[in-house]
Amino acid sequence: MTSTAVSIAELAAQLRTCLAAEIDAAVALRHELHADAELSGSEHRTAARVAAALGGADAAAVAGTGRLIRIGRDDGPCVALRAELDGLPIAEQTGVAWASRTGAMHACGHDVHLAALTAVGRAARAAEVRAGPPLPLPLLAVLQPREETIPSGARDLVASGALEAHLPSAIVAVHLQHQLPLGTVAAAAGTVNAATDDIEIRVEGIGGHAGYPQLAADPVVALCQTVLALQHAVSRRSDPTHAVVVSIGMLEAGQAANVIPAAAVARGTLRVLDEADRLGLHQTVREIVEHTCLANGCRGSVRIDEGEPALVNDEALTVATWPWLRGAGFSVDTSFRSCGADDFSYYSRGGRTLMLFLGTGGPHALHHPSFLPADDMVGQVASAMLAGYLGALSLTGTDTEPPGRAAPGEQASPAVPRPSPGWREEEASETPAALRRDPRR
Numbered sequence: 481m482t483s484t485a486v487s488i489a490e491l492a493a494q495l496r497t498c499l500a501a502e503i504d505a506a507v508a509l510r511h512e513l514h515a516d517a518e519l520s521g522s523e524h525r526t527a528a529r530v531a532a533a534l535g536g537a538d539a540a541a542v543a544g545t546g547r548l549i550r551i552g553r554d555d556g557p558c559v560a561l562r563a564e565l566d567g568l569p570i571a572e573q574t575g576v577a578w579a580s581r582t583g584a585m586h587a588c589g590h591d592v593h594l595a596a597l598t599a600v601g602r603a604a605r606a607a608e609v610r611a612g613p614p615l616p617l618p619l620l621a622v623l624q625p626r627e628e629t630i631p632s633g634a635r636d637l638v639a640s641g642a643l644e645a646h647l648p649s650a651i652v653a654v655h656l657q658h659q660l661p662l663g664t665v666a667a668a669a670g671t672v673n674a675a676t677d678d679i680e681i682r683v684e685g686i687g688g689h690a691g692y693p694q695l696a697a698d699p700v701v702a703l704c705q706t707v708l709a710l711q712h713a714v715s716r717r718s719d720p721t722h723a724v725v726v727s728i729g730m731l732e733a734g735q736a737a738n739v740i741p742a743a744a745v746a747r748g749t750l751r752v753l754d755e756a757d758r759l760g761l762h763q764t765v766r767e768i769v770e771h772t773c774l775a776n777g778c779r780g781s782v783r784i785d786e787g788e789p790a791l792v793n794d795e796a797l798t799v800a801t802w803p804w805l806r807g808a809g810f811s812v813d814t815s816f817r818s819c820g821a822d823d824f825s826y827y828s829r830g831g832r833t834l835m836l837f838l839g840t841g842g843p844h845a846l847h848h849p850s851f852l853p854a855d856d857m858v859g860q861v862a863s864a865m866l867a868g869y870l871g872a873l874s875l876t877g878t879d880t881e882p883p884g885r886a887a888p889g890e891q892a893s894p895a896v897p898r899p900s901p902g903w904r905e906e907e908a909s910e911t912p913a914a915l916r917r918d919p920r921r
Contacts, residue, residue: 487616492804492870494610498603499866503859505602509533510595510858517567517584517591520629521545526565527623530594534601534621542643543636545625550646551604552618559872560620560648561600561865562824563593564627573849587851588628589656589840596654596861597621600869603862617873620646627823630678632788634823638830650797650832650875652868653824654861656853657816658846660839665805665864666816667836669798673791674723674751675758676821677784681706681728681769685778687742699744700733702776707731707746709772713764723753724761725819751819755790791825794832801834801871808863832872836864 509529518526523545531539536549545565550558567584580586601621608614622643626633637643660666683703688696710726718724726748733744750765752758766782773780805812816837827833838861844851 488870488873491607491616491873492807492866494607495600495603495866495870496808496863498606498610499599499859499862501606502599502602503862505533506595506599506858506862507855509598510591510855511578513591513594514586515578515580517580517582517586518565519569519584520566520626520633523565523625526594527625530563530565530598530623533598535605536621543625543633543640546633546637547621547623548642548646549601549621549623550618551601551621552608552615554618556618557647557649558618558620559869560622560643560646560651561597561869562622562624562651562653562827563597564588564590564633565594565623565625566590566628566633568628568847570847570849574852576852585849587847587849589846589851589853589857590627592656592853592857592861593654594623595858596865597623599858599862600865603866616876617649619869620648622651630785630787632823632826634826638826643827644830648831650794650834650868650872651824651827652797652801652834652836652865652872653822654836654838654864654868655822656840656846656857656861657837658840658842658844658851660813660816660837660841661811662839662841663809663811663860664813664839665810665836665867666813666839667793667798667801667805667834668814668817669793669795670817671753671790671792672817672835672837673788673821673825674725674753674819675755675790675825676787677750677758677762678787679748679750679765679785680783681746681748681780682783683744683773683778683780685740685742685744685776688740690738690740693740696740697777698740699773699778700741702773702778702780703731703733703744703746705776706769706772706780709768710765713761713768717764718757718761722757723751723819724757725749725751726761726765727751749787750784751821753790753817753819788821788823788825789829791822791833791835792828793834794828796875797832797834797868797871800874801836801868804867804870804874805836805864808867810860810864810867832875834868834871836868838864 685697685699728748734741
C-alpha cells in the first residue's frame with residue numbers, strides 16, 4: 481500500500497472516531513429539527529439552526545433559504561454533501577414527545593439527513609484540529625431548500641452559480657428508503673431515479689342537464705376514458721424493456737350531481753428512466769388526449785411542465801464508494817433503482833454525483849404521517865455520507881488501496897484519472913437492473 485493510501489486510511493479512521501463523538505449531539509439536533517419542521521421555501525429557522533451547528537452561522541443565504549458551508553481550506557476543489565431543509569404539509573401522527581408542532585412534518589427523513597450531515601461536518605472540523613494538516617479535499621455542506629416542491633431548490637442553487645464557485649469535484653447525498661432492509665445501502669451505477677414531468681389535462685365539453693346527456697358533450701366521460709387510454713402509452717406505445725409510468729392523481733369536474741359540467745381537469749405525472757424516451761412520451765400523451773376527447777365530442781388539451789431530469793450516479797464514484805460502505809459495516813445493493821424522483825438529479829448534469837439509499841426497514845412508507853425512523857439512523861446516514869466522501873477522495877489519480885476486496889458479483893474500483901477541477905458536463909453509463917417502486921415523489 482502506498483503512503484497516500486495509508487494517509488487515506490488514517491484519515492478515514494480519524495473521521496470515524498470524530499464522527500462517533502458527534503452522534504449524540506446530532507440526535508438531539510434531529511429532535512429539534514423534527515419538532516420545528518418548516519415547509520418548502522420557508523425553512524428559515526431550520527437553515528439557521530443547522531448552519532450554526534456547522535460553525536457557519538454567518539453563511540450567506542443561497543437559492544432563498546439555502547446555505548453553503550465549506551469545511552477545510554478556502555480554495556481549490558471540494559467534495560459536496562447535500563441534505564434537504566424542507567418538511568411536508570402533513571399532520572404528524574407519530575405520538576412522540578418531539579413530534580412537529582408546526583403543521584409541517586419531516587415525513588421524508590430530511591431531519592435525519594440534516595443531523596447526519598451536521599455530524600459529518602463537525603467531525604471533519606475536529607479531525608483537522610486533531611491531525612493538524614487540512615483535509616485532502618475540503619467538505620462542502622449543501623443545505624438545500626425546496627426539495628419537495630416546484631420550483632426546485634437544487635435547480636435554483638445550480639443556476640445561482642454559488643455552487644460552481646466552490647469547484648465541487650463530486651456531490652454525494654444519502655436518502656432514507658423504507659423498501660430496503662436495515663443495514664443495507666443501495667449504491668447502483670447509472671440511472672437510479674426517473675425523469676419526471678407534471679401534466680395537466682383540460683377537457684372542454686358542453687354542459688347540460690344530467691337527464692338529457694344527448695344535448696350535452698360530457699367532459700367527465702371523455703376525461704375518464706382519456707385517463708384509461710393513457711395507460712396504453714405504457715403498455716402499447718413504449719418499449720416494454722424501458723421503465724415508463726403515467727399516473728393521474730387528481731380529477732376535478734362539476735359542482736352538482738345533476739349537472740353535466742362544461743369542463744373537467746386531470747393532473748398527474750409522467751416518468752421515464754431513459755431521457756431518450758421523454759419527448760416521445762410527451763407526443764404520445766398529447767395524441768391520446770386530443771383524439772380520445774374528440775371521439776367523445778369534446779376538445780382536449782395538455783400542458784406539460786418539465787420537472788427533474790433523470791438522476792444518474794457516476795459509475796466511477798459509485799464503484800469507488802462500495803468498499804468504504806462495506807468497511808463501515810453496510811451491505812451494498814448494487815441494483816436498486818426506481819421511478820421515484822429527487823431534484824438532486826439537477827446536480828448530475830454538471831459533474832460526478834452519487835445518491836445512496838439507506839434502508840430503514842420500518843413499517844411505514846415515506847410521506848406517511850407515522851413515518852419515524854429510529855434515532856440510530858442518524859449515525860448510519862452519517863457513516864454512508866462519510867463513505868461517499870472517502871470514495872470521492874479516492875478518485876484523485878493516486879494509486880490507493882480500498883479498505884476491502886470487492887464482494888462476489890461486484891467489480892473492484894478502477895483506476896480513474898483525477899477529475900478536472902470545476903463544474904463540468906459529463907456522461908455517466910447505465911447499468912440495467914430490475915425496477916422497484918419508490919413512493920417519494
